[in-house]
Amino acid sequence: MANYNPPSDDELIPQLLKNDEIAYRQAVRAYHGMMIHLARSIVGDAIADEVAQEAWVAVLRALPKFERRSSLKTWIMRIVSNCAKSRLRHESRTVNYGTAIEEATAMLSSNHFDEHGHWATPPSVWHADTPEALVSSTELQHCINNTLDSLPPLQKSVITLRDIQGLDMESICKVLDVSESNGRVLLHRARSQVREAIDQHQRVQ
Amino acid sequence: MISCKDITEKANDYIDRELPLLTRMKMKIHLFACIHCQRYVSQLQITILALRKMKKEHSVDENTVDNIVNNLKNYKQNEPEIK
Known part of the structure; x- marks a missing residue:
């Protein structure tokens, strides 16, 4: 399957804020694969899916306060990174x-x-x-x-x-x-x- | 004089063209004369190009999309109101 190109941030963000299901689908298709890769690179294969799911909820919760100082993609990836890092700390992994x-x-x-x-x-x-x-x-x-x-x-x-x-x-x-x-x-x-x-x-x- | 050890420490920035011009020129001169360092830099380049070829597709299957979207809808329905 080819990579999916999402609508622009200008189109997608207002629709996500309206809880539009089509927009949810577009965002997940566009970003979830990359989120999984990033989560894997930090927490490993076993809990990467869980971390990415957690990150989606965090994205939705924080979206009204998103100030657009970066692209939606970078912002989402940063949330994934934070979720993954906090998961590592929580599980007291040996590597700091x-x-x-x-x-x-x-x-x-x-x-x-x-x-x-x-x-x-x-x-x-x-x-x-x-x-x-x-x-x-x-x-x-x-x-x-x-x-x-x-x-x-x-x-x-x-x-x-x-x-x-x-x-x-x-x-x-x-x-x-x-x-x-x-x-x-x-x-x-x-x-x-x-x-x-x-x-x-x-x-x- | 720039040493072989210096070359290995700067090789990454050399490949990514992140070095100041003077340092870059010094490296070029060293590399011209040192077969081992030439080999090192070339192997680092090959390594980077091989990693690029390992890129995985980001596509997501529709079942996964359904699951995540359903979770998000459930979350939204049960979301505590922010006061």
């Missing part, structure tokens, strides 16, 4: 979403370099060295997915939204409530981890 930034500042492990900052363990030559080759290998796909799943939640959210879902950084930072510079650090760290995992995988082949 709010402090993941500090963890993210650690760069490529220092044992790759000598004391002068030159490569001690240079990158290996990849036998699968095109994007197509990476995604067509089941084992490498598995490796990439496992690495994404093992990332701290904020890193996973940023890389999923930026590289897999294709959102721009400004929207992502608004959605996740992080500064632009922290967003870039998180993205850098996450991408480096995925590259590193692919490198390790190809080294042992």
